Amino acid sequence: MDAMQISRTGLDVEWQRLQVIAQNLANVNTSRTASGQPFRAMRLVSAPKEGFAAVVAGKTQAAKPKGVQVTGLEPMPGGLRRVYEPNDPQADAQGYVSYPAIDHAGEMTLLIKTSRAYEANLTAMNIAHQMYSRALELGRQS
Numbered sequence: 001m002d003a004m005q006i007s008r009t010g011l012d013v014e015w016q017r018l019q020v021i022a023q024n025l026a027n028v029n030t031s032r033t034a035s036g037q038p039f040r041a042m043r044l045v046s047a048p049k050e051g052f053a054a055v056v057a058g059k060t061q062a063a064k065p066k067g068v069q070v071t072g073l074e075p076m077p078g079g080l081r082r083v084y085e086p087n088d089p090q091a092d093a094q095g096y097v098s099y100p101a102i103d104h105a106g107e108m109t110l111l112i113k114t115s116r117a118y119e120a121n122l123t124a125m126n127i128a129h130q131m132y133s134r135a136l137e138l139g140r141q142s
Contacts, residue, residue, distance in 0.1 A: 002065075003128035009049065009067030010121035014114055016070055017044045021111045024076075024102055031090045031097050038098045041076040041107075076102075 020042050030039040049066035078101040086095030 004125050004132075006065060006067040007121045007125035007128065009069065011118060011125070013044075013046045013068050013070055014118040014121060017046070017114045018111065018118065020044045020073065021107055021114060024100075025104070025107050025111070027100065028102050028104060029099060031088070031099055038080055039100045041078070041100050041102045042073045043076050045071045045074055047071045078102075 024041045027039040027041075033039050046068050049069050080098040081101045082096040082098055084095055085091055085097045088097045090097050092098075
């Protein structure tokens, strides 16, 4: 059942990535968070559960891939965009409000790419399930 477990880890990571992207898109025009600081766009960082070199060298217990995992969240580089809005209560002394510098089109592109990766993991999981089911049927016929 390793193929299904690996696909499951991929589904989990891509789902979390979708949530982070949605949060970034929802906060494009958020000038302040609860802490009083401008919102910072985040990126989900993921990595294999086992290093590829360790798997190839056979240093792991089973020498099999284990899937992927989330290793953390990192703020996106880019900083803030300043918009002149002197009537806004969040404006500084010069009349500017700071918003996160989030590229809306880039985030939407990443959203589509991530949803496709999620779908690919779901398809791989379904195919593995079909293969295991067929193998059981063949075993019963023997």
